[in-house]
Amino acid sequence: MPMSGFYAAEMEPRTRAYVDRLLPRTAPVMLPFLKRMDEFSRASLEFDYDILDARRSNYGVVARCREELRQAGRPATEIWSAEMYSPLPLLDAMVLPMTTLYPYPTPSRSLDYIRITRPPRDKEFPSVNRWYRGLQSAMVVKNCLVGLHAGSRKLMNGWALDTQMPLAVYPLGVGGYKSTTFDRLWPAAYTYKLLIEKLDGITACRRLPLPEYLYAYECTVRGGRRVLVAFCDDHVGQNHDEQLAEMDAALPFPDGPVRLTRIVTDLDATEPKTEALQANGGLLRLRLTEYPVFLESGVP
Numbered sequence: 001m002p003m004s005g006f007y008a009a010e011m012e013p014r015t016r017a018y019v020d021r022l023l024p025r026t027a028p029v030m031l032p033f034l035k036r037m038d039e040f041s042r043a044s045l046e047f048d049y050d051i052l053d054a055r056r057s058n059y060g061v062v063a064r065c066r067e068e069l070r071q072a073g074r075p076a077t078e079i080w081s082a083e084m085y086s087p088l089p090l091l092d093a094m095v096l097p098m099t100t101l102y103p104y105p106t107p108s109r110s111l112d113y114i115r116i117t118r119p120p121r122d123k124e125f126p127s128v129n130r131w132y133r134g135l136q137s138a139m140v141v142k143n144c145l146v147g148l149h150a151g152s153r154k155l156m157n158g159w160a161l162d163t164q165m166p167l168a169v170y171p172l173g174v175g176g177y178k179s180t181t182f183d184r185l186w187p188a189a190y191t192y193k194l195l196i197e198k199l200d201g202i203t204a205c206r207r208l209p210l211p212e213y214l215y216a217y218e219c220t221v222r223g224g225r226r227v228l229v230a231f232c233d234d235h236v237g238q239n240h241d242e243q244l245a246e247m248d249a250a251l252p253f254p255d256g257p258v259r260l261t262r263i264v265t266d267l268d269a270t271e272p273k274t275e276a277l278q279a280n281g282g283l284l285r286l287r288l289t290e291y292p293v294f295l296e297s298g299v300p
Helices: 013-025 028-046 059-071 110-116 125-150 187-198
Strands: 051-053 078-084 154-157 204-207 214-220 226-232 246-252 256-262 274-279 283-289 293-297
Touching: 028 059, 059 078, 059 125, 078 125, 110 125, 125 154, 125 187, 125 204, 125 214, 125 226, 214 246, 226 246, 274 283
Parallel strands: 051 078, 078 154, 226 283
Antiparallel strands: 204 214, 214 226, 226 293, 246 283, 256 274, 256 293
């Protein structure tokens, strides 16, 4: 079945190349099953219901469901995303497009990382786990923003706990907000708390037009206040010993003080770090990384 995009209806070219490289692995014997599944899903649009579960919060998934509803004469039906997963896509060999293949590039050492993050005694566990948990925290924000932008009204987590042990089945070892092995919350949990606090009472979410690989989502929250969530993404799945993308950006912003709040990415941190910036000439100039930041105007 055709795959949709993560940030938009269609995949970014680099991501498309990554997906096309994996798609031929779909077992031919599974194609009839995929066809039947698609036909059943389409037929189910005629059932009597109030909510359509788009399951994944990817923009392309939600947008496709919205279009299917429109064609079925049910444009007012609410769309929810009932399984929002936070892991950076560390994916094993692809079985079905709608399960293990994800429209987001995964590191070339993905299979190694799945193995390494299971047993805490692995010599690479400390460095890989620290790297992975920071990116997992970033994916919490990205998964929420793309779903909100596409029009999903509810976003629910699909995984809360994970376990670090040699026999842990993927994604039990990497997908949770809390480790049952270490009895501790991962950075993703503190970032999810921050996300809820910053976007409490959200009424609208739109993506600003920006140069390639720059992303900024303007969120209108309770009282008409504006919160901007910004980051960059070069659509390359870097390994843990490779440099993540960084880019200079000029974002539209009212002149005056701006508070920047960083997501929690460090294993030893529980609270976000903040910085005071200044917007001039209707622009806020800053350097963005693949870790999203929250930007609020008028807050020193």
